[in-house]
Amino acid sequence: xxxxxxxxxxxxxxxxxxxxxxxxxxxxxxxxxxxxxxxxxxxxxxxxxxxxxxxxxxxxxxxxxxxxxxxxxxxxxxxxxxxxxxxxxxxxxxxxxxxxxxxxxxxxxxxxxxxxxxxxxxxxxxxxxxxxxx
Amino acid sequence: xxxxxxxxxxxxxxxxxxxxxxxxxxxxxxxxxxxxxxxxxxxxxxxxxxxxxxxxxxxxxxxxxxxxxxxxxxxxxxxxxxxxxxxxxxxxxxxxxxxxxxxxxxxxxxxxxxxxxxxxxxxxxxxxxxxxxx
Numbered sequence: 515x516x517x518x519x520x521x522x523x524x525x526x527x528x529x530x531x532x533x534x535x536x537x538x539x540x541x542x543x544x545x546x547x548x549x550x551x552x553x554x555x556x557x558x559x560x561x562x563x564x565x566x567x568x569x570x571x572x573x574x575x576x577x578x579x580x581x582x583x584x585x586x587x588x589x590x591x592x593x594x595x596x597x598x599x600x601x602x603x604x605x606x607x608x609x610x611x612x613x614x615x616x617x618x619x620x621x622x623x624x625x626x627x628x629x630x631x632x633x634x635x636x637x638x639x640x641x642x643x644x645x646x647x648x
Numbered sequence: 649x650x651x652x653x654x655x656x657x658x659x660x661x662x663x664x665x666x667x668x669x670x671x672x673x674x675x676x677x678x679x680x681x682x683x684x685x686x687x688x689x690x691x692x693x694x695x696x697x698x699x700x701x702x703x704x705x706x707x708x709x710x711x712x713x714x715x716x717x718x719x720x721x722x723x724x725x726x727x728x729x730x731x732x733x734x735x736x737x738x739x740x741x742x743x744x745x746x747x748x749x750x751x752x753x754x755x756x757x758x759x760x761x762x763x764x765x766x767x768x769x770x771x772x773x774x775x776x777x778x779x780x781x782x
Contacts, residue, residue, distance in 0.1 A: 517764065539680060549683075593756060595753040596750075616730075619729035620734075623726065623727050624725075626723075630652060631653075631656045632651075
């Protein structure tokens, strides 16, 4: 099976808000960095590169990841799933994906034995120093 | 920061349909296998283990992944993100995650140079042989 870019874009299924989920994975070690959402325009912009662009549900606008912090994600590979309602993007992450200061947004782990949650990521920066302009 | 199981569950944010997204990653090689959705009950069931349980949006019911195919996902590790609206589950995947026959649901890749989509996964089974009872 070979699909053109136009057919690929036509196949993607957006939810009732016009959004599709996108998992971002670190190209260097396959760590899952974050999950964001994209509208059609953000998908088209991401396909053009070089950086991953999302649609912020809270701010209700397009958002080039890293535009204020400098913590950009350079798009390397794009995959989509069997239902065509989710994207997987492998990217080169600059500094950290998480605005709280961790490399990955998934820095909290639930432990089955102790039944407790603890932080497993290493803090790379202090939020207020990077996002103080907000 | 240490959280109890009760606080962890209380912190999770569900969307307007009462669902939270869950990325499933292969514990053996960090391949992203699929993204599914869970309601509160499915999260609680997954935490009890041993298998990942989702809520099927199309069938509108809870669904132990692999209950009909035998392609179960044994829960190994659970993480959640900074916004507490997404889970990341590392699991031991039996056979394949995708109902179409591939190990991962993300078996189609968009190539930036050719601007074409092609299949990059290896087909492990024929859909109609495994899911014929549906």
